[in-house]
Amino acid sequence: MDKDKVSLLTKLLETYGPSGNENLVREVIFNEINQYVDEIKTDRLGNLIAIKRGSGKKIMIAAHMDEIGVIITGIDENGYLRFANIGGVSPYVSLGQRVMFCDGLQGVVHMEHLEDIKQLKLEKMYIDIGAINREDALSKVNIGDSACFYKPFVQMGEAFVSKAMDDRIGCFIAIEALKQIKNSPNEIYFVFTVQEEIGLRGAKTSAFGIDPDVGISVDITDTGDTPKAKHMAVKMGSGPAIKIKDNYLLSHPAVKQLMIDTAKEHQIPYQLEVLEFGGTDSGAIHLTRGGVPSGVLSIPCRYAHTPCEMVSIKDVENSIKLLTKILEKEILI
Ligand code: CO
Ligand code: ZN
Numbered sequence: 001m002d003k004d005k006v007s008l009l010t011k012l013l014e015t016y017g018p019s020g021n022e023n024l025v026r027e028v029i030f031n032e033i034n035q036y037v038d039e040i041k042t043d044r045l046g047n048l049i050a051i052k053r054g055s056g057k058k059i060m061i062a063a064h065m066d067e068i069g070v071i072i073t074g075i076d077e078n079g080y081l082r083f084a085n086i087g088g089v090s091p092y093v094s095l096g097q098r099v100m101f102c103d104g105l106q107g108v109v110h111m112e113h114l115e116d117i118k119q120l121k122l123e124k125m126y127i128d129i130g131a132i133n134r135e136d137a138l139s140k141v142n143i144g145d146s147a148c149f150y151k152p153f154v155q156m157g158e159a160f161v162s163k164a165m166d167d168r169i170g171c172f173i174a175i176e177a178l179k180q181i182k183n184s185p186n187e188i189y190f191v192f193t194v195q196e197e198i199g200l201r202g203a204k205t206s207a208f209g210i211d212p213d214v215g216i217s218v219d220i221t222d223t224g225d226t227p228k229a230k231h232m233a234v235k236m237g238s239g240p241a242i243k244i245k246d247n248y249l250l251s252h253p254a255v256k257q258l259m260i261d262t263a264k265e266h267q268i269p270y271q272l273e274v275l276e277f278g279g280t281d282s283g284a285i286h287l288t289r290g291g292v293p294s295g296v297l298s299i300p301c302r303y304a305h306t307p308c309e310m311v312s313i314k315d316v317e318n319s320i321k322l323l324t325k326i327l328e329k330e331i332l333i
Contacts, residue, residue, distance in 0.1 A: 001313055005176065008032060009160070010153045012168040016102050018069030018086045018146045019195045022046055024102070025065040029171060029192050036179050037190070047206040048192040050178065056185040057331050060212035060292075061177075061323070062203050062281040063170035063219065064196030067163070068305055069148040070099060070109075070127070072141055079131030081107065084122060086146060087197030091120045093306045099127060099147035105140055106150060151307040158237065158313055165309030167196065169299050169316060170218035177323040185330045193281055200248070203281035207288040214255060214293050214333050215285035218323065220309070221246075221273055221298035232275070236300045237312040239269030240319040243296035246275040248283025254333045255295030262326045268318050273298050293333050297323055 001009075017025035026048045034040060037050040048065070068087035075081055094109045101107075107127040111120060127147070131137035153162040160169075171192055178190050189210050193202035196219075207215060221241050224232030234241050242259045243251050263270040275298075286294035299319055302310040 001317065008175070009172050012172055013153045013162040013164050016100055016148050017065055017067055017164070018148045019066040019198045020086070021102060021146050022065040022194045025168070025171070026192065029065070029175065033175055033178055033190070043206060043209060045202055045205050046194040047202045049206060049210070050190040052178070052181065052184065052188040052190070054185050054187040056187060057213040057333070058187045058189065058210065059327065059331055060189045060191055060207060060210055060215045060285060061174055061327070062191045062193050062206070062215065062217040062285060063174045064167045064193045064202065064281060065171060066195055066197050067148050067166065067168070068197050069146050072143055072145045074143065075134050075137050075141070077134045079129070079133045079137035081127040081129065081137065081141065083125070083127055088305045089122070090305065091122050091125060094122070094125065094149070095120070097307055098150045100150035101141060101145055101147045105129060107147065149307040159310050160313060160316070161308050161310045163307040163309065165301055165311055166220045166304055169220060169301070169311055173218050173299070173316065173319045173323060176320040177327060180320070180324045181327050184328050186327060188327055196281055200279065200281055200284035203284040204288070207285040207292065211289060212285070212292055214331055215282055216255065216295050216297060216326070217281040217285065218297045218319070219280040219299070220301035220304055220311070221275055222304055223300045223302050226302060234271055234273050234300050236302055236310070237314060238271050238300070240315060240322050241271050241273035241298040241300055243273045243275070243298050246279050246283070247277055248279030249286055249294065249296065251295040252286070252293035252333070255293050258331065258333065259295060259297065259322070259326060262329065263322055266321065266325050268322045268325070270322070
C-alpha cells in the first residue's frame, strides 16, 4: 500500500472518536473526500453524508466513525477517576491500558486490590491521570468526559494493528472506493455513521432520512484462525468476507449474490461469513421504513474490541477493489 494511503489510515486510526464524540474523525474524513463528491452534509445526529449523484438506484454505504471507549462517572478526593463503558469494553482487556481524552490527555487504567482476578469488573477499576488530588483532576477532566483506548498504529509483517480498526478501516475502505469509482450509474450515499457501538443509532436515523434502495455496511468481523479460537470459518488474509448472517441481520440474498458475482468477475478472493454474535449498521438499515435489502462487506479482524485490532493489508486492498467494482455496476435490486 502506498505511503499516502498509509498516512491517511494512520490519521483515521489515531484520531479520538468514542461514540457520541465523532467530530474529530468527521473533520478528517470531510477534508479528505470533500472534492470527490457532488454534495456533502452532516445530519442533525452527526452522520457525515457524501453523495455521488447518478440516475440509478439509491445505494447507501455505511461505515461507522465511532469507537468503543470509557466515560467518567466520578472523581475521588485523591484524583482517581471512576468510569463506565461506551460499547463493548472488557475489564480484562482494559487493565493496564492507556486511555486518551479529546484534548490528548492520557490516563492509565488499573484496579483496586482484588483477592481473585475473577472479581474484576469495571466498577473495581479506575483511571490514573497523574493528578495529585480531586481539584487537580477536575482542572483537566470532568464528569461525563469520554476517552478512547490509546495505542499507536503499527505495521506487523502482512498486517496492520491499531486501536479503532473497528471501524476506521471501514471508513478508509469507503473513502478509497469513493475516490476510485469511475462512471457509476448509481446514486451513491456514503454515510460515515455515529454511535454504532452503542446500538447502530446513526445508521438508524441516516437510513430513514436517505430512504435507500440497497444498503451495504463496511465493518470488521471476527475470525476463527487463532489458537483454540471459537469455531468460525473466516480467516485473516483469505479475502473480504461477505456476510450471510449475524445477530442483527440476515443478508438479503440478492445483495449477497451481487457481492459474490462481482468478486468472481474480477478474481477477487472472498469468503462467506456467519457470525454468531454482534451486528453492524446494516442491522438497522434493513429495518428502515418498508425494509431495505442489505448486506455487509466485512474485513476479517483478530482481537476485536482490544487496542490491538489486527487486519490483513491484502484483505484491505481487496475490500477496496470489491466495493469499487460493486458500485461501478448498475445495481437493480
Ligand atoms: Co465494534
Ligand atoms: Zn464495528
